[in-house]
Amino acid sequence: MKAIELEKAYNPKDFEERIYSEWETKGYFKPASDEKSPVHCHCAECSGTYTVVIPPPNVTGVLHMGHGLNNTLQDIVVRYHRMKGDNTLWVTGTDHAGIATQNVVERQLKKEGKSRNDLGREAFLERTWAVKEDHHNTIVKQQRKLGNSTDWERERFTMDEGLSKAVREVFVTLYERGLIYKGQYLVNWCPRCGTALADDEVDHTDTAGAMYHIWYEFADGPAPDGSTRIEIATTRPETLLGDTAVAVNPTDERYKDIVGKKLKLPLTDRIIPVIADSYVDKEFGTGMVKITPAHDPNDWQVGQRNNLEVINILNPDGTLNENCPEKYRGLTCPKARGLIIEDLKELGLFKEEEKITHSVGHCYRCNTVVEPYLSYQWFVKMKPLAEKALKAWKDGEIVFYPKKWENTYTHWMENIRDWCISRQLWWGHRIPVWYCKDCGEMIVAREDPEKCPKCGASAEKLEQDPDVLDTWFSSWLWPFSTLGWPEKTSDLQTFFPTSALVTAYDIIFFWVSRMIMASLEFTGKVPFRDIYIHGLVRDKQGRKMSKTLGNGMDPLEIIDMYGADALKFTLGFMCAQGQDILIDKESFKLGSRFCNKVWNASRYLLGNLDGRSLVPVTDSDLTELDKWIYGCLNRAVKTVRESLESYRYNDAASAIMEYFWNEFCDWYVEATKINFKNGDDAEKDRQASVLLNLLEENLRLLHPYLPFVTEEIYSKLPVAEIVENRKKAGKNKILSNSEYCGMLINAPFPEVSASREDSDVEKRFDVLKDLIGKVRALRTECGLDPASKINIAVLIEKGSAAEVCREKVDMIQLLAGVAQTEFVEAKPAAAIGTVGTGFEAFILVDETINREQLLVRFQKALETEEGWVRRSESKLNGSFAQHAPAELVAEERAKMEESRRKIEKLRSYIESL
Incomplete structure (x- = not known):
C-alpha cells in the first residue's frame, strides 16, 4: 500500500470546524435510540442509557474558563459512554437568568437616558428577547468551538413553551399541596435590582465598618440604681429610627430591675419599652440590644415573640421613607448615617465609634449591600421537600464525587429555610396568580383564567400578579422538564432519571439540592445518581478569575492559540477531585505538546507504510515486544475506564499520556525500528500491521480527551482493512461492535482483556x-x-x-x-x-x-557538592537550626544528604578512572 500522508505540522484550524460540522450533520450527537442517529442499531437494547443535562449558562453571558472546564468534563464522559455503546444523550440549553438579564437591558437603557418604565412592560420584554437571541448565538458558537457533542435538536431554554408549562404546573401543584404561600415577611432586598432575594443569593463578605455607641435616655424617670440612660451599640445607627424596643436577657441580673421601663427613642418623638428575650447574649457588648423588627432577621423573630410594632423605614430603592423624620427622608443609608451621628453628637447622645470588620450581605448579581426589608412575597415550604431529599442520600440513591460534599449537602438540608420565590422583575416566568378587581378573589391557575370563578367577572377584570418567579424556580426542574415533563414523552421514559450531574461547588445550594427536591416531589425519582462536583478555575496565584482583577481567560482565545483538544486535555489532566485548577495561558502548552506528539507519531507510522501490505495478525504472530505493549495498552484501558466511571479525570488523562507518549512512542515504536531495518518483507508487513492495529486502538482510547485530532487521523486509516484483517485473525472482539460505524466518535471504546497481560x-x-x-x-x-x-x-x-x-x-x-x-x-x-x-x-x-576531560568534570562537580555540604553543616550547626521553622531545617538536612550521596558517587567515578 502507499504511504498515508498527514500534514507536516499539526494545525487544528485545518480540521476542527470541518470535523465538528460532519459529526453534527451526520447525527452522531444523537442517542443511538433516535431514528435520526446513524447508529440507531448500536445495541441500544442491550446497552445502558447514559444521560447528562448541561448546567445551563446565563443566556446573556459569555462562556468563561469555568464553563470551559465544566463543558470539557461533560464532553469527556459523554464521548466515553457513547463509545462504550450506551444509549447516550447530552442535553444542552440556556437559562433566562432573570436578574442578570434584566440588568443587562436596564444598563443599555440607562445609556440612552431611559428606564424600563419609560418603555413599559411589553416593549421592555420585546427588547430583552432580542438581547437574549443575540447572546444565545454567541454562547452556541462558543460551545461548538469547544467541541461539545450535544444533541442540538433537543436544546432547551428555561422560558421556552415547554419549560414554561412545567413551571406553571409545579407552582400550581405546590400551591394545591399547601407548599406555596404568600405572606408579609422580612426578606433580603437588593435596592439596585429592586427585588427580593433568597437567603442563598446573598454573598456575605468581610467589610470595614464601625460599632457606634449611643445613649438612650429613660422616659419614665431614673432606674432603681439612679442611672438616667443606657448604652446601645450598633453597626447601623440609621436603623434606630425603626426601633420598637430594647431587649435584655431575662437571666441577666444587671438589668432585671429595668425590664418594663420606657425609653426615649433618639431623634424621634416615640417611646419604646425595655423587654426581656433569650435572644440577647448577655456576654456580648453591653448585654442590651436595640430591636428593629423590620430591618433585621433576628429582630423580626424577637418582634414576633413579643408582639412588637413593625416599622419599615426604607423605600424599595434603599432610601429612607415617610416613617422617618422629614430631614432624613430620601437619603441613602450611608448619607443618613452620617447625618444621624452628627445630630446625636449635638444632643449629647453619641458616646464613641469603634472600628471593626464585620460580615455584610451583598447581592450575588450586582454586589449591592442587601437590606433586610419587609414586604409581601411568595414562599415555598422547603422542610417537607428537604426531608425526602435527605432520605434519598441516606438510602444511597445519590452519590457525591468527591464524598466531602455530602457534608455541605446535608448541613444545608438540615438547616433549610423557606424559599422566597417571587422577584420584583419583568423578565421571567410571571407568577400564575390573578386577583379579581370586583370581588378580591385570588385565582391560582395552570391556564390564564377567562373569568373570575367566584363572581363571574370577565378576564378584563382580572389582574395578574406583577412579580415573576425566581430564576432557579425553572432551573430546579431542568433534569426532567428538558425531557418533556409534565407530558409523558418518549424522551422522559427513555432518559430519565439522568445518569450524572457535573457542576461546580458554588451552586450546590442554588441548584443541585433543589433539583433533587423537585424531582422527588414531582416524579418520585432522584434526577441523577452521580453528582460530580469539580473545583473552580483560578489563576496561578489562586485568585478567582474576574473582570475586576483582569485575570480571566477566554476559552476561544486559548482555542485560537492551541486548538480545542489542547484546551480539553489540559483541563482534564489538571482536574483532580476536590481541588481547584490553577492555570495561566502557558498551562495549555501541556495539551498542545501532547496533541503534537499524537500527530507526529501518527504521521511517522502512516508515512512508513509505503510498499507494505496489511496482513491478519494472530496472537501466535506477536513478538515479545508486541505482547509487552499490548499489556501496557490493556493496563491503560483499565485505568481510564475505572477513572472515568468514578470521575477521576486527571487519573485517566495521566494514564493516557504515560501510555501513549512514554510506553508506545518512546519505547515500543522506537524498538520496532529494528524490525523495519533488519526484517524481511514478511516481517515488515507483520510489524506494520501490528502498528496500525495499535494506532487504531490508541486513537479510540484517546478520543474522549482529544476528539478532533484523533478523528482527523482516524479518517486517514485504512480502518475497513484493519477490521477485516482482525476478523480473519479471529480477533473481531477487539472491536466490540460487529459492524464498523464510520467515524471514530462512535467507534467502540477499547475493552479490557486479561489475556493481553503477561507478567513474565x-x-x-x-x-x-x-x-x-x-x-x-x-x-x-x-x-x-x-x-x-x-x-x-x-x-x-x-x-x-x-x-x-x-x-x-x-x-x-x-x-x-x-x-x-x-x-x-x-x-x-x-x-x-x-x-x-x-x-x-x-x-x-x-x-x-576523553578520560582527562571526564576527570576534570567529575572533580569540578565533586568540589561543588563538597562546598554545598560545608555550607549546610555550618547552617545546621549554627543558629539557623535553632531559630528557623522545622520544615526549613528538614529541607536543609535533606539537601545536605543528597549532596553527600552525589559525593560518594563522584568519588567512585574518579576512582574508576
Missing part, C-alpha cells in the same frame, strides 16, 4: 527499560554527547529476569545509543557503573571517551 514479559521488559534508562542517565551525568556512540559492559546475575538483556542487545544498543555491548563476569577496569535489578551496567572509558 512485563518483568523482562521492566529490566530492559531499567537498564536502558540507567545507561542514558549515566551518559547525561558524564556530559557525553547524546548523539555519540558509547561502548558498555553488562554484568548479569544468573537466573534473574535480567537475562533478557542477552537476547535484546539490538534493542539496548538502539535505544541507549550504544555501539558495542560486552557481557562480563566482573567489573571492567576504567569503567563507570550503575546498578539495577539483576544487573550492573558500565560505560567503558575507552578511546571513544
